[in-house]
Amino acid sequence: MPKSVYKISDAENLKVCVVMVGLPARGKSFISQKIVRFLSWISINARSFNVGQYRRDAGTLEPSSDFFDFANEENYKLRKQAESFAVEDILKWFNEEDGVVAVLDATNTTRERRDRILKICQDNNIAPMFLESYSDDQDFVLRNIKEVRTVSPDYKDLDPEEATKDFLKKIAEYEKTYETLSDKLDGDLTYMKLINGVQEVIVNKIQTYLQSRIAFYVMNLHIKPRCIYLSRHGESIYNVEQKIGGDSLLSPRGLKYSQKLPELVRESAGDVDLTVWTSTLKRTQQTAECLSYRKLQWKALDELDAGICDGMTYEEIENKYPEDFKARDEDKYEYRYRGGESYRDVVIRLEPVIMELERQENILIITHQAVLRCIYAYYMNVPQEESPWMSIPLHTLIKLEPRAYGTKVTRIKANIPAVSTYKEKGTSQVGESVTVGGGIRDIINETPEDK
Numbered sequence: 487m488p489k490s491v492y493k494i495s496d497a498e499n500l501k502v503c504v505v506m507v508g509l510p511a512r513g514k515s516f517i518s519q520k521i522v523r524f525l526s527w528i529s530i531n532a533r534s535f536n537v538g539q540y541r542r543d544a545g546t547l548e549p550s551s552d553f554f555d556f557a558n559e560e561n562y563k564l565r566k567q568a569e570s571f572a573v574e575d576i577l578k579w580f581n582e583e584d585g586v587v588a589v590l591d592a593t594n595t596t597r598e599r600r601d602r603i604l605k606i607c608q609d610n611n612i613a614p615m616f617l618e619s620y621s622d623d624q625d626f627v628l629r630n631i632k633e634v635r636t637v638s639p640d641y642k643d644l645d646p647e648e649a650t651k652d653f654l655k656k657i658a659e660y661e662k663t664y665e666t667l668s669d670k671l672d673g674d675l676t677y678m679k680l681i682n683g684v685q686e687v688i689v690n691k692i693q694t695y696l697q698s699r700i701a702f703y704v705m706n707l708h709i710k711p712r713c714i715y716l717s718r719h720g721e722s723i724y725n726v727e728q729k730i731g732g733d734s735l736l737s738p739r740g741l742k743y744s745q746k747l748p749e750l751v752r753e754s755a756g757d758v759d760l761t762v763w764t765s766t767l768k769r770t771q772q773t774a775e776c777l778s779y780r781k782l783q784w785k786a787l788d789e790l791d792a793g794i795c796d797g798m799t800y801e802e803i804e805n806k807y808p809e810d811f812k813a814r815d816e817d818k819y820e821y822r823y824r825g826g827e828s829y830r831d832v833v834i835r836l837e838p839v840i841m842e843l844e845r846q847e848n849i850l851i852i853t854h855q856a857v858l859r860c861i862y863a864y865y866m867n868v869p870q871e872e873s874p875w876m877s878i879p880l881h882t883l884i885k886l887e888p889r890a891y892g893t894k895v896t897r898i899k900a901n902i903p904a905v906s907t908y909k910e911k912g913t914s915q916v917g918e919s920v921t922v923g924g925g926i927r928d929i930i931n932e933t934p935e936d937k
């Protein structure tokens with residue numbers, strides 16, 4: 487059997503191919519998408535290649551009579567062909583688009599199949615990392631079947647009961663040849679085995695920093711239903727004066743928002759227990775004051791540091807530092823204030839916050855405009871160049887419900903007027919004073935790319 491051993495001196499230059507392993511309905515696509523979303527968010531070029539999609543693109547839909555009958559030679563050939571198309575594309579992507587981490591999202595349930603992929607990785611200087619999701623828990627599997635059934639194009643026109651039956655039949659076919667990863671037979675490989683979600687995790691021969699980062703991230707994932715609430719602090723005195731940064735207190739309208747926040751949260755969350763995370767700045771702590779939940783301060787949630795521009799209005803910055811003002815508008819994600827930070831810097835310091843968020847259940851985060859944009863971008867898969875320009879208005883509670891294949895978002899407005907702190911590209915003016923209000927829920931949608 488080929489081995490995954492490579493010289494450690496080369497390890498840091500290696501590209502990584504995460505090879506998913508597991509029977510159908512074990513959450514492999516969910517994990518693949520999460521890995522890609524996380525790595526892209528921290529600027530590592532990552533992409534998932536779903537073999538099922540290659541099969542569908544080739545015109546073969548499941549459930550087609552006995553497509554997964556493994557004794558049928560013709561079907562076996564078609565499935566193998568879909569795999570080789572995906573692998574070909576992975577190699578092309580590594581070479582032509584500077585790919586760094588590819589995720590091969592397929593069952594890969596036999597050693598024969600895994601060895602084939604291993605060999606290709608070795609021939610192309612790619613570090614393989616096998617990631618198995620193993621489950622013998624019937625409830626876990628049925629929950630996953632339900633999720634897949636609702637999003638998979640294969641099952642969209644099928645009666646739910648029929649679809650579940652078909653799915654179980656397909657699993658039974660795969661089970662006949664399934665070879666789980668084992669220390670005894672696969673001890674030379676770099677692999678991770680998740681048992682019933684992350685109840686038990688086995689990690690074997692991680693060899694590069696990148697692999698360890700992926701492993702650490704995956705270990706923190708859970709799929710229990712929960713909500714993440716996001717809110718900016720109430721309108722601050724600096725917001726009213728159109729100044730950025732600082733550590734000012736809330737305006738009278740901001741205080742009103744802090745008084746209304748417990749009601750808004752209760753209406754949406756009911757009696758569930760929440761933990762409130764704030765930054766270390768006064769305006770977020772004041773906003774959390776009337777909430778009777780457990781509270782935690784994070785320095786990492788402090789607002790983007792505007793360096794020498796801290797305490798100025800955008801107009802003053804444009805007059806005093808016109809070149810900086812222009813440079814920021816041209817590339818807001820990368821621009822770093824002199825003596826301060828860029829959006830990229832904020833994302834880097836938010837990595838531990840995201841790790842902890844993945845581990846936790848219901849959390850309410852009260853923080854700042856730039857920081858919220860970064861957190862929101864992670865959950866909603868917003869591209870880097872767009873994220874610093876997203877509108878995150880004051881006096882609005884955002885509810886995120888991460889699901890297996892996307893995040894549902896609801897915006898709940900407090901109906902308390904506040905200034906707009908949104909500055910359009912190419913101008914130093916922020917919007918007019920606006921009333922943030924109206925009905926309760928206004929936007930409901932889901933992470934588009936993840937569906």
Ligand SMILES: O=P(O)(O)OC[C@H]1O[C@@](CO)(OP(=O)(O)O)[C@@H](O)[C@@H]1O
Nearest residue numbers: 718725730731789792854855856907
């Ligand atoms: O990146 P831009 O759009 O300038 O937004 C960040 C700015 O938002 C502000 C408000 O203008 O945040 P906040 O009041 O939420 O703390 C500034 O303090 C901060 O510099």
